Every structure is written in structure tokens, then in C-alpha cells.
Amino acid sequence: MDVPVRLTDLPSMHPELLWETMQAATVAILGELEAPSSCAFRLTVDDVLGFGSEECCLLIEPGDVPAGHVSQVKRTYERPRLVELAAIAIAGLALHHAGGHEIIDVALRGSAADYLVDQARHHLEIAGRSRRSDLETAWRQKWQRLAEHWENGFYLCIAEFETYTGRLAFAP
Numbered sequence: 001m002d003v004p005v006r007l008t009d010l011p012s013m014h015p016e017l018l019w020e021t022m023q024a025a026t027v028a029i030l031g032e033l034e035a036p037s038s039c040a041f042r043l044t045v046d047d048v049l050g051f052g053s054e055e056c057c058l059l060i061e062p063g064d065v066p067a068g069h070v071s072q073v074k075r076t077y078e079r080p081r082l083v084e085l086a087a088i089a090i091a092g093l094a095l096h097h098a099g100g101h102e103i104i105d106v107a108l109r110g111s112a113a114d115y116l117v118d119q120a121r122h123h124l125e126i127a128g129r130s131r132r133s134d135l136e137t138a139w140r141q142k143w144q145r146l147a148e149h150w151e152n153g154f155y156l157c158i159a160e161f162e163t164y165t166g167r168l169a170f171a172p
Contacts, residue, residue, distance in 0.1 A: 001056045005093045008063030013096040014103045022092075024073040025085035027062045029161050031070070038062075039164060043094055046169035048155075050099030058093055079130065083161055087128030088114075091157035094168045095124075101155075112149040122170070124155040135160045139167060147171065 007026055010019040030039040041058040045051060073082065095101040095117060103124065107113040113123035125142050129135055139158055146154045152171050159166040 001054060002059055003056050003097050004059045004061065005097060006061045006063040007065060007089060007093075010089060010092050014092050016102070016104045017092075019089070019092075020069065021073060022085045022089045023062070023065045024069040025077065025082045026060075026089040027065045027070045028074050029082050029086040030060065030062075030164075041090060041159070042163075042165045043090075044165075044167045045094070045098045046167070047172060048095075048098045048168060048170045049101070049172075056098075058090070058097070060093070083128040083130050084126075085128075086161065087126050087157070087159040087166075090128075090159040090166055091124065091126045091168065094157060094166070095155070098168060112145050113154065117155055120153070122153045122155055123150055124157065127158045129158065129160040130162060132160055132162045132165070135165070135167075143169075143171075 007023045039060045041060055043056050043058055046053045092103055101117050103115045103117055105116045107116055107123055111123055113125045115124040117124045125146055127138055127142055129138055142156055146156060154171050157168045
């Protein structure tokens with residue numbers, strides 16, 4: 001299923017977070033291989049509340065992210081940080097379009113997660129990878145770590161920016 005999305009809609013999807021830097025970082029990372037006007041990001045979604053499981057393709061349009069802002073983040077952050085920021089944006093787009101979920105806050109230190117989702121405050125771990133070879137190993141390690149902390153009710157999203165693929169799952 002193709003899902004058209006705009007980076008500039010993230011603030012209305014997740015109004016509790018500040019998105020400008022993450023939007024610019026995403027344009028910087030996605031613009032490395034594709035025309036910055038659009039990008040197709042393949043996503044596997046597993047057991048997400050209100051959505052289920054399905055393969056989808058986020059057709060990401062940057063919207064009106066200022067080119068000057070993109071240049072500034074490229075001069076401010078090293079590539080690994082840009083990848084992590086872009087992964088947060090991908091997770092935000094994916095959660096919203098796979099069930100209307102909202103990232104509402106950062107998770108507590110030591111919780112094995114980055115953010116809290118919805119009023120149920122489900123934990124969410126997000127990881128960005130620049131190489132495809134890291135994806136499956138990272139998935140297993142992070143899922144295991146979350147499962148050790150939380151028996152159920154957590155999300156994991158990993159975005160990989162070599163082939164523009166990712167995975168979002170919920171442990172019910």
C-alpha cells in the first residue's frame with residue numbers, strides 16, 4: 001500500500017514534539033540518494049494497534065522545509081546524528097499512518113526506550129541505520145532489550161537509509 005506523507009505535517013501529527021530539526025535532517029539524509037522532492041521508504045508494519053500487519057511504502061514529500069535549514073543541520077550535525085534524527089521522523093510518520101498514534105513525550109532514562117506513545121504511554125524505541133547489513137541484528141538486539149524491560153505494550157521502529165527500508169512493530 002502506498003501512503004503519501006509530508007514531513008511538514010509532523011507537527012500536527014505529534015504536536016507535543018519539536019520537529020523542525022528532524023524535518024531538515026530527514027531532507028538531508030533522503031536527499032543523498034534521491035531527488036529531494038520525494039522519496040519512497042518501504043516499511044514493514046507488524047501488529048500495530050488499529051492497523052495490524054502490512055507492507056507499505058511511505059511516499060515522503062519534504063514539503064516546505066527551508067533549504068537553508070537543511071544546509072545548517074548538515075553543518076551542525078555529523079551524519080550518524082542526522083540518521084538518528086531522520087529515523088525519529090520516519091517513526092513519527094509511520095506511527096501516525098499506522099493507526100493514528102501520537103508520540104507524546106520522551107521516555108525516562110533507563111527505560112530502554114526513547115519516547116512514549118499515546119495516552120497509554122507505550123514505550124517506543126527508535127533506531128536509525130545507515131547500512132542495510134545492520135538492520136536485522138539491530139532489530140533482534142533492541143527487541144530483546146525492550147522485552148526484558150517490558151513484557152508487552154511497546155513499539156520498536158528501525159529505519160535504514162541505504163535502501164530506504166524500515167520496520168515498525170508493536171508487542172501487544
